[in-house]
Amino acid sequence: MASFVKIADFVEHLAEGAHDLDTHQLTVALSNTAPGAESSDPTGDGNGLLANVTEISYTNLSSRDLTLTSSSQSSGTYSLVLQDLVLSASGAVATFEFIYIYNDGTAVLTDPLIGNYDYGSPALTLANGESLTIDFTGPALFTLA
């Protein structure tokens, strides 16, 4: 199972009103550069924006937009639940290993990051007709308590 890597800035962005996770569009970004190898590590303080991620070219890849299942709390614990996402290739897609989740819908910041996952080595190269399912089996993307 791929571990959820927290973006340090996310908690501040959340506290300061950048996110409305009930209505904003959350999207997946793909990278073949490890966070620690970026010129500004996006998991570090003050760097939690998509601009600090070296994205691959998305040519031949299906939509990366995530679908919300529910955004709600129960007994003081908030859960953000998402549908599993299938990324499918209609031709060769650039190699990637790191999968970021970011908010593409907020007007307060430009593409703030939420977390990322490492697919693991070897990195993935999708050929025509192949797909990658991101299975949010957790069952939530994250909980907040």
Place this chain on the structure above:
Amino acid sequence: MRTEKIAAMQAARADLQKDLAPLRKRAEEIRVALLRGKDIEAAERKKAQDERASIKSKIGEVMDRLRNLDRLIVGFVRGEPNAYKIVAEMGIFKGDK
């Protein structure tokens, strides 16, 4: 045949997301205006909140259709030999009690 079928479902999904974009944009405009506009009169604030609630309801309708489509796509690719998968662990943000 399989590739074409997946492509058609993904295209339908992308169309639904296009329908969502203007609704989300308007909902966000109202949200930010309410967030920043501390001096907005109560009546105006209520009107904006009502409009946002109405938009959120419309977003919910489109999301229902998207969820169904997502389930179809996931079900369709499951078990295919050239379908890769990453199982994403849940993140936990927890404060001290």
